[in-house]
Amino acid sequence: MKRPKNENKILIIISICLILLIIILTCLFQIIIPNMKKDETYVSEDFVKNDDLSLDNIHMPSEGEWIKLQLSGEESRIHYYIATFIDRYIGYSKYELAYDALSEGFKKNYFDTYEKFVSYVEQKYPKSTILSYGDIQREGELYILEVTIEEVFSNEEPIKQTFVVKENDFNDFEIAFSV
Amino acid sequence: MLLNIRLSIRRFWQKHKYKVVIALIVWLIAILLNQMLKQLRTPVTPSKSYFPHESIMDTKEEVPEKFTQPIEEWMDTFFTSCNNKNYEEAYNMLSDEYKNSNTIEYFQKYIDSIFDTDKTYIIQNYSNKENIYLYKVKIMDDILSTGLTGKDELEYVEEIVTIKRDGNDLTFSIGNNITEEAVDKAYENEHLKIAVTNKEVRYDSEIYTVEISNRTDYVIVVNNFANSESVVLDLGDVQRNLAGTDIDMIIEPESKLRIKLKFSKFFDDGRDAKAIKFENVRIFEEYLGDESDDEALRKYSIKIDL
Numbered sequence: 001m002k003r004p005k006n007e008n009k010i011l012i013i014i015s016i017c018l019i020l021l022i023i024i025l026t027c028l029f030q031i032i033i034p035n036m037k038k039d040e041t042y043v044s045e046d047f048v049k050n051d052d053l054s055l056d057n058i059h060m061p062s063e064g065e066w067i068k069l070q071l072s073g074e075e076s077r078i079h080y081y082i083a084t085f086i087d088r089y090i091g092y093s094k095y096e097l098a099y100d101a102l103s104e105g106f107k108k109n110y111f112d113t114y115e116k117f118v119s120y121v122e123q124k125y126p127k128s129t130i131l132s133y134g135d136i137q138r139e140g141e142l143y144i145l146e147v148t149i150e151e152v153f154s155n156e157e158p159i160k161q162t163f164v165v166k167e168n169d170f171n172d173f174e175i176a177f178s179v
Numbered sequence: 180m181l182l183n184i185r186l187s188i189r190r191f192w193q194k195h196k197y198k199v200v201i202a203l204i205v206w207l208i209a210i211l212l213n214q215m216l217k218q219l220r221t222p223v224t225p226s227k228s229y230f231p232h233e234s235i236m237d238t239k240e241e242v243p244e245k246f247t248q249p250i251e252e253w254m255d256t257f258f259t260s261c262n263n264k265n266y267e268e269a270y271n272m273l274s275d276e277y278k279n280s281n282t283i284e285y286f287q288k289y290i291d292s293i294f295d296t297d298k299t300y301i302i303q304n305y306s307n308k309e310n311i312y313l314y315k316v317k318i319m320d321d322i323l324s325t326g327l328t329g330k331d332e333l334e335y336v337e338e339i340v341t342i343k344r345d346g347n348d349l350t351f352s353i354g355n356n357i358t359e360e361a362v363d364k365a366y367e368n369e370h371l372k373i374a375v376t377n378k379e380v381r382y383d384s385e386i387y388t389v390e391i392s393n394r395t396d397y398v399i400v401v402n403n404f405a406n407s408e409s410v411v412l413d414l415g416d417v418q419r420n421l422a423g424t425d426i427d428m429i430i431e432p433e434s435k436l437r438i439k440l441k442f443s444k445f446f447d448d449g450r451d452a453k454a455i456k457f458e459n460v461r462i463f464e465e466y467l468g469d470e471s472d473d474e475a476l477r478k479y480s481i482k483i484d485l
Binding site for chain 1: 184187191195199202229231301317319321324325326327328329330
């Protein structure tokens with residue numbers, strides 16, 4: 001028996017709907033849910049996409065660094081913050097960012113003006129550095145460690161400084177150091 | 180035309196209704212699942228190793244979660260008062276037990292000796308036993324404001340805050356004294372009386388106040404420098420000697436000696452003190468310090484159950 005023409009049309013429409021439904025479900029399970037899991041790692045969008053890296057946003061972590069930061073232990077994260085402070089903020093003359101990273105009490109005690117801080121860092125730190133870290137000591141929410149700062153390709157005596165770091169969130173930290 | 184379409188839909192529905200219903204159900208389940216997973220999503224925060232309310236000595240007993248915030252608030256108010264030299268306010272936050280044995284003048288001197296400059300503090304639950312929570316508090320300069328400038332290492336004063344829980348009430352004290360209670364235990368005969376009158380529990384020791392009365396015309400030697408192991412605290416499976424070896428307990432005729440005996444014992448070691456033993460009590464006609472035990476008129480071994 002031949003199927004009526006209209007029924008064929010309806011069947012085609014419903015088949016298309018079903019295919020669309022399957023596509024939606026596939027998207028749901030393959031794209032949306034995995035992305036949601038990914039979202040658990042990507043709490044914040046405070047990083048630079050790998051193809052947007054430039055000197056203007058050198059102070060921000062790249063996408064890869066951001067993921068690595070969230071998977072790192074306490075000690076590695078603190079090392080990262082100190083490297084960010086010295087290499088990225090000061091090394092690339094982003095002094096305002098470096099000044100903002102200082103704890104309020106530390107600013108008040110030693111660098112009550114931005115100019116004082118700039119003058120200090122320009123005198124104190126080389127532009128290209130090699131950092132090495134001593135043992136880290138945790139005191140409550142504070143981390144204390146000695147950092148050796150060497151200038152690349154230089155015979156100058158390395159600088160040894162004690163850093164105190166407080167981590168508020170990923171890539172959100174307050175810093176103080178022995179002056 | 181419309182009629183044809185309606186008929187076609189009806190026929191299609193009759194033929195495929197189960198498949199369509201199943202497909203709809205699957206779709207709904209998927210949507211619900213998606214919503215549920217969204218609800219379960221939790222923000223990620225940096226992993227930390229600082230847990231101020233987790234005991235570092237023993238995790239058998241924990242500080243109930245509902246008390247962690249009141250404890251933090253108490254610490255904040257207390258140490259802020261100390262920083263601001265509000266002695267009376269800080270003193271009144273302490274337990275009656277503390278206030279009964281320490282005057283506000285003593286407390287003020289103590290606070291002045293620690294809070295000579297603005298200090299911060301770090302708390303760490305140390306040990307918990309029978310609704311008593313011990314916190315070690317490191318009191319130090321605000322190193323996030325100094326960067327440890329001019330210091331080779333972190334300097335701090337460690338204070339023990341004892342928190343006693345009675346139902347939902349918490350009382351706080353400082354100064355290492357965990358508990359203090361009156362004791363009424365004694366041994367006596369016609370020659371002497373030894374009475375234990377008080378017990379102070381500290382984290383690492385127990386201190387007993389003992390009164391020894393000499394009822395004779397002779398000299399009673401309970402302990403002397405040469406034989407400091409003759410007074411012990413019996414803990415059942417183990418005995419503890421007197422802490423300190425230079426304790427003379429020599430009681431002249433018809434007189435009384437009141438002394439505090441300190442024994443090493445950790446608050447959370449799981450043992451209870453059973454007795455104090457005076458194992459070499461001697462009565463001498465005269466005592467110059469170099470007499471041998473054989474010269475004693477009488478010798479006793481006395482045990483006072485606690």
